[in-house]
Amino acid sequence: MAAHSNAELRQLVHQWMELHREEGTRFLQSLVRIPSTQGNEREAQVLIADQLRELELDVDWWEPDGETLEAHPFFYSPRSRFAGSPNVVGVLKGTGGGRSIILNGHVDVVPEGNRDQWRDDPYSGKVEGGKLFGRGATDMKGGNVSLLLAVGALRGLGLKLKGDVIVQSVVEEESGGAGTLAAIVKGYQADAALIPEPTNLRIFPKQQGSMWFRIEVKGRSAHGGTRYEGVSAIEKSIAVVQHIRELEERRNAGISDPLYAHNPIPIPINIGVIQGGNWPSSVPDTVKLEGRMGVAPEERLEEAKEEMLRWMERLREKDSWFEAHPPAVEWFGARWVPGSVDPEHELMQVLARQYREIRQEEPVIEASPWGTDGGLLTQLGGTPCIVFGPGITQVAHYPNEHIVLDHVFEAAEMIALTLIHWCGLNGMEG
Amino acid sequence: MAAHSNAELRQLVHQWMELHREEGTRFLQSLVRIPSTQGNEREAQVLIADQLRELELDVDWWEPDGETLEAHPFFYSPRSRFAGSPNVVGVLKGTGGGRSIILNGHVDVVPEGNRDQWRDDPYSGKVEGGKLFGRGATDMKGGNVSLLLAVGALRGLGLKLKGDVIVQSVVEEESGGAGTLAAIVKGYQADAALIPEPTNLRIFPKQQGSMWFRIEVKGRSAHGGTRYEGVSAIEKSIAVVQHIRELEERRNAGISDPLYAHNPIPIPINIGVIQGGNWPSSVPDTVKLEGRMGVAPEERLEEAKEEMLRWMERLREKDSWFEAHPPAVEWFGARWVPGSVDPEHELMQVLARQYREIRQEEPVIEASPWGTDGGLLTQLGGTPCIVFGPGITQVAHYPNEHIVLDHVFEAAEMIALTLIHWCGLNGMEG
Numbered sequence: 072m073a074a075h076s077n078a079e080l081r082q083l084v085h086q087w088m089e090l091h092r093e094e095g096t097r098f099l100q101s102l103v104r105i106p107s108t109q110g111n112e113r114e115a116q117v118l119i120a121d122q123l124r125e126l127e128l129d130v131d132w133w134e135p136d137g138e139t140l141e142a143h144p145f146f147y148s149p150r151s152r153f154a155g156s157p158n159v160v161g162v163l164k165g166t167g168g169g170r171s172i173i174l175n176g177h178v179d180v181v182p183e184g185n186r187d188q189w190r191d192d193p194y195s196g197k198v199e200g201g202k203l204f205g206r207g208a209t210d211m212k213g214g215n216v217s218l219l220l221a222v223g224a225l226r227g228l229g230l231k232l233k234g235d236v237i238v239q240s241v242v243e244e245e246s247g248g249a250g251t252l253a254a255i256v257k258g259y260q261a262d263a264a265l266i267p268e269p270t271n272l273r274i275f276p277k278q279q280g281s282m283w284f285r286i287e288v289k290g291r292s293a294h295g296g297t298r299y300e301g302v303s304a305i306e307k308s309i310a311v312v313q314h315i316r317e318l319e320e321r322r323n324a325g326i327s328d329p330l331y332a333h334n335p336i337p338i339p340i341n342i343g344v345i346q347g348g349n350w351p352s353s354v355p356d357t358v359k360l361e362g363r364m365g366v367a368p369e370e371r372l373e374e375a376k377e378e379m380l381r382w383m384e385r386l387r388e389k390d391s392w393f394e395a396h397p398p399a400v401e402w403f404g405a406r407w408v409p410g411s412v413d414p415e416h417e418l419m420q421v422l423a424r425q426y427r428e429i430r431q432e433e434p435v436i437e438a439s440p441w442g443t444d445g446g447l448l449t450q451l452g453g454t455p456c457i458v459f460g461p462g463i464t465q466v467a468h469y470p471n472e473h474i475v476l477d478h479v480f481e482a483a484e485m486i487a488l489t490l491i492h493w494c495g496l497n498g499m500e501g
Numbered sequence: 502m503a504a505h506s507n508a509e510l511r512q513l514v515h516q517w518m519e520l521h522r523e524e525g526t527r528f529l530q531s532l533v534r535i536p537s538t539q540g541n542e543r544e545a546q547v548l549i550a551d552q553l554r555e556l557e558l559d560v561d562w563w564e565p566d567g568e569t570l571e572a573h574p575f576f577y578s579p580r581s582r583f584a585g586s587p588n589v590v591g592v593l594k595g596t597g598g599g600r601s602i603i604l605n606g607h608v609d610v611v612p613e614g615n616r617d618q619w620r621d622d623p624y625s626g627k628v629e630g631g632k633l634f635g636r637g638a639t640d641m642k643g644g645n646v647s648l649l650l651a652v653g654a655l656r657g658l659g660l661k662l663k664g665d666v667i668v669q670s671v672v673e674e675e676s677g678g679a680g681t682l683a684a685i686v687k688g689y690q691a692d693a694a695l696i697p698e699p700t701n702l703r704i705f706p707k708q709q710g711s712m713w714f715r716i717e718v719k720g721r722s723a724h725g726g727t728r729y730e731g732v733s734a735i736e737k738s739i740a741v742v743q744h745i746r747e748l749e750e751r752r753n754a755g756i757s758d759p760l761y762a763h764n765p766i767p768i769p770i771n772i773g774v775i776q777g778g779n780w781p782s783s784v785p786d787t788v789k790l791e792g793r794m795g796v797a798p799e800e801r802l803e804e805a806k807e808e809m810l811r812w813m814e815r816l817r818e819k820d821s822w823f824e825a826h827p828p829a830v831e832w833f834g835a836r837w838v839p840g841s842v843d844p845e846h847e848l849m850q851v852l853a854r855q856y857r858e859i860r861q862e863e864p865v866i867e868a869s870p871w872g873t874d875g876g877l878l879t880q881l882g883g884t885p886c887i888v889f890g891p892g893i894t895q896v897a898h899y900p901n902e903h904i905v906l907d908h909v910f911e912a913a914e915m916i917a918l919t920l921i922h923w924c925g926l927n928g929m930e931g
Contacts, residue, residue: 279726283781292614294898295771295793296709296871305775309739341725343781345735348774350611351713351791351834352675353898355773357615363725363782404781441726468724468783 075499077488080230081428084487087224088480095483096203096476098122099216100196103205107178110150112242115178115212116159119240122219123161126226128238131160135242135253143256145451147247147406158250159240160259163222169233169495172418173264173454174222174486175251175444176215177244180207181468188470204473209462213474214267215240217461220483221490234494237261244444247405251444255452263418263493264454265486268443269462272478274426276419276457277330277438279338280366280409280446282375282402285359286311286383288347289396292356301354302392304347308358310390311383311398315340315362318382326367330414330438337438338365368411368438376402407442410449412457418493419457425488429481459485505929507918510660511858514917517654518910525913526633526906528552529646530626533635537608540580542672545608545642546589549670552649553591556656558668561590565672565683573686575881577677577836588680589670590689593652599663599925602848603694603884604652604916605681605874606645607674610637611898618900634903639892643904644697645670647891650913651920664924667691674874677835681874685882693848693923694884695916698873699892701865702908704856706849706887707760708869709768710796710839710876712805712832715789716741716813718777719826722786731784732822734777738788740820741813741828745770745792748812756797760844760868767868768795798841798868806832837872840879842887849887851922855915870894889915 075083088095098118107115116132123130135158137151159178165171183193183206191197193206203213218238225232237259241250288308293301319340331337342362348355366375383400386393412419414436426434445456461478505513518525528548537545546562553560565588567581589608595601613623613636620634621627627634633643648668655662667689671680718738723731749770761767772792778785796805813830816823842849844866856864875886891908 281726281782292618292899294871294894295773296711296769296795296869297894298769298771299765300895303772305742305772308775309742312735312739335729339725339728341728341782341784342733342735342778343725343783343785344778345738345785345788346776348772348791349614350898351773352711352771352793353611353614353773354771355775356618358775361778361781365726439726441724464727465730 080488080491083228084224084484087227088220088484091220091223092480095216095220095480096198099203099213099479102212102216103196103203103208104194106194107180107207108182109179109243109246110156112156112178116157116240119178120159123159123238126222128161128163132157135249140249140253140256143252145252145408145447146249148243148249149246149404153242156242158242158253160254161238163236165232165234165494166497167233170263170493171235171237171261172490172493173237173239173259173261173448174218175239175241175264175266175448176211176218177242177250177444178240179242179245180210181245184470190471201476202473203476204471206472208474209269209472210467211268211460211462213462213479214269214460217267217479217482217486220480221487224487225490229499230491231497232490232494233497235261236490236494241444248407248444248447251447255447260452261454264445264448264456266443266445266456266458267460267482268458269464269467270439270458270460271464272461272482273435273437274419274422274457274459275437275439276412276414276416277368278410278442278445278458279368279438279440280372280407280442281363282366282372282406283361283363283404284379285361285401285403287399288358288360290354290356293354295352295354298354304355304358307392308345308347308360311360311386312342314386315342318379328438330436334440338367340364366409368409370409372406372408408446408450409442410446410456412449412455416455421492422459422485422489425485429485510918510921513658514654514914517657518650518914521650521653522910525646525650525910526628529633529642529909532642532646533626533633533638534624536624537610537637538612539609539676540586542586542608546587546670549608550589553589553668556652558591558593562587565679570679570683570686573682575682575838575877576679577834578673578679579676579834583672586672588672588683590684591668593666595662595664595924596927597663600693600923601665601667601691602920602923603667603669603689603691603878604648605669605671605694605696605878606641606648607672607680607874608670609672609675610640611675614900620901631906632903633906634901636902638904639699639902640897641698641890641892643892643909644699644890647697647909647912647916650910651917654913654917655920659929660921661927662920662924663927665691666920666924671874678837678874678877681877685877690882691884694875694878694886696873696875696886696888697890697912698888699894699897700869700888700890701894702891702912703865703867704849704852704887704889705867705869706842706844706846707798708840708873708875708888709798710802710837710872711793712796712802712836713791713793713834714809715791715831715833717829718788718790720784720786723784725782725784728784734785734788737822738775738777738790741790741816742772744816745772748809758868760866763867764870768797770794796839798839800839802836802838838876838880839872840876840886842879842885846885848923852889852915852919855918859911859915
């Protein structure tokens with residue numbers, strides 16, 4: 072066993088990555104070719120569990136128990152049965168005396184949407200111009216492969232760490248985080264965590280949470296020819312939309328965190344769905360609005376809900392119609408817990424250092440505009456979590472989703488070195 | 502055979518109505534209990550055809566031929582097949598030498614809407630406080646029963662007319678008039694026509710036409726967490742709704758017809774349906790608006806269309822987004838041809854006289870705020886048509902729709918006497 076300088080370790084890790092580019096690319100291709108949408112994650116998890124076993128990690132494989140989870144206050148999912156949707160966790164035990172880390176990535180992908188908008192099959196895994204294409208390439212199978220490559224490099228180079236490395240491949244991130252919740256409930260915890268969601272290699276110590284809401288706006292029906300005898304729920308819903316815009320302005324005016332310096336609306340309230348009326352010649356008596364309310368990293372979901380409800384009550388000050396017909400607000404479907412880690416947290420420092428040394432430039436450190444399972448790990452799991460990954464934020468959930476392969480390997484190198492410095496190097500075999 | 506004075510005839514008709522109140526009410530109840538929404542008119546038509554046969558009219562029963570109608574420039578319907586949706590016409594031949602009349606009523610009703618807003622079942626036919634409740638009671642089964650009672654009184658009293666009375670129970674009025682069009686195409690014509698749509702016993706020599714439009718408003722999708730990277734089609738649709746409000750103001754400012762003196766918006770533009778987006782966490786890229794554009798009695802449908810299209814082009818002056826993404830306007834589904842009959846037309850005078858004599862007050866003569874099949878009869882069918890009926894304009898298309906039973910019988914008396922004076926009395930049997 073010999074001591075190694077940082078420069079030597081960087082060199083070793085980089086060489087290992089160069090030698091495993093083809094293998095890593097093929098593995099990502101295999102993962103992307105499995106359409107692991109909600110309920111169809113099993114096949115992809117088999118691939119990942121096999122890989123973890125090959126790296127000689129202790130593998131834990133289980134289907135989350137919907138009945139137990141449903142009773143949990145942080146459980147949000149459109150489903151309560153997870154048969155065929157297993158979580159996979161691989162543990163690389165350290166030699167002791169070091170800090171542990173959870174490396175978490177989700178295996179579920181959002182549906183491909185309209186196939187006509189894809190140039191190739193949505194699950195092609197096609198490689199072209201240094202990019203790999205397909206649903207999930209960026210969000211977030213590319214990031215997951217970075218994690219596996221990082222652990223692979225440690226194993227391949229015979230580097231033994233002091234702290235434990237816990238690799239989690241979870242289901243259900245895209246629908247509210249029940250997979251990560253199940254891992255927390257099972258007892259997985261560490262001194263810190265990293266999730267390689269698509270951040271364009273930016274580092275996010277904080278992340279926006281979000282909740283879905285539904286608002287029913289009332290009108291009063293009438294024949295369209297005497298529309299002045301009715302009250303249009305469409306016109307009333309315009310007032311509600313504008314009222315929500317004002318709430319968004321107020322909430323964002325209160326945010327001064329420098330991590331949001333380049334974000335025009337740190338915690339947006341998006342109205343994604345509008346639906347009302349059923350007959351062109353009738354004044355519509357109901358309009359339904361559905362949307363997503365962003366929640367600040369340090370805010371609690373319940374506080375944000377309260378603020379929305381109080382704000383909606385003030386509609387009556389603008390229009391007495393709402394006095395007798397207050398819009399009904401309902402919280403439904405998915406919710407993502409926000410998360411906040413001190414930007415000076417030591418895992419942040421360690422990662423930023425590797426970034427600087429490898430890229431020879433300052434990393435961008437920001438607050439993420441969307442939630443990840445990191446909020447659950449930080450708030451509930453007692454494991455401060457940061458987000459950093461190779462995927463491209465702008466193409467997540469889009470047709471022709473892709474990832475730059477160079478970034479997958481670059482991130483893998485940074486993560487491997489971060490593991491070494493965070494968990495501590497015990498020595499090198501052989 | 503004996504000559505009868507007007508006063509005697511009024512007395513005879515009134516007595517006959519008094520004797521047939523229970524029977525007439527029961528018949529209306531039976532009609533209202535049949536939910537004869539579009540495509541489901543058959544059962545109600547069976548009831549009416551049976552009644553016409555009982556009154557010894559020659560009954561014509563046919564399902565309109567969609568293929569033939571589709572080629573007709575006045576055909577507007579969301580469907581092209583009318584299987585199960587028959588028209589019924591009953592002809593009471595006159596003895597000759599008199600003026601003929603078409604009595605036209607539609608049997609289709611609009612859907613009941615949100616059942617929670619109904620105190621009773623929407624098709625209860627419940628009688629309470631002199632009112633009969635249920636979808637279609639006012640629009641326009643009550644009026645249809647007035648027609649049948651008027652003819653029934655003539656038959657029951659043995660009064661023989663010179664001119665023909667043609668009773669038409671048509672389908673599809675609520676969706677563009679294909680039922681009445683089919684009757685016109687089949688050759689039915691008369692010297693004048695009366696439609697007992699719900700006018701609150703006001704007399705309408707003129708009527709608003711209308712057309713359905715659909716507007717597709719474009720946005721650009723993005724993730725809700727970075728909604729500022731997209732363009733919300735919901736926000737753009739608000740601009741379109743407000744732009745349409747301005748067009749409505751301009752069009753109505755130009756209307757000075759004294760028949761509209763008491764109407765706050767003579768030719769309204771109603772937006773009845775809004776629908777956009779499909780995911781709470783996404784910025785919606787499309788919103789569809791559907792509505793009804795009122796057309797002035799003397800205006801041509803094509804003129805109104807042109808004005809709307811020109812106006813929509815001006816959206817770009819308010820927001821450059823619409824320059825590159827002009828909302829697409831489509832005319833679809835139902836259209837009602839406007840109609841205008843001289844307020845001094847002799848049928849107007851005959852009816853107004855009966856009204857005065859029975860009610861001992863001046864009738865209200867106005868322009869109707871909505872279209873009826875009368876526009877088709879007047880403009881296409883060569884049969885000047887006026888509108889007058891017992892239903893309550895304000896409750897048509899509403900929850901808890903109802904009609905005042907007294908008005909059904911009062912209208913029936915006025916119509917019976919109008920028939921006598923318009924068609925001419927040949928004599929009395931027995």
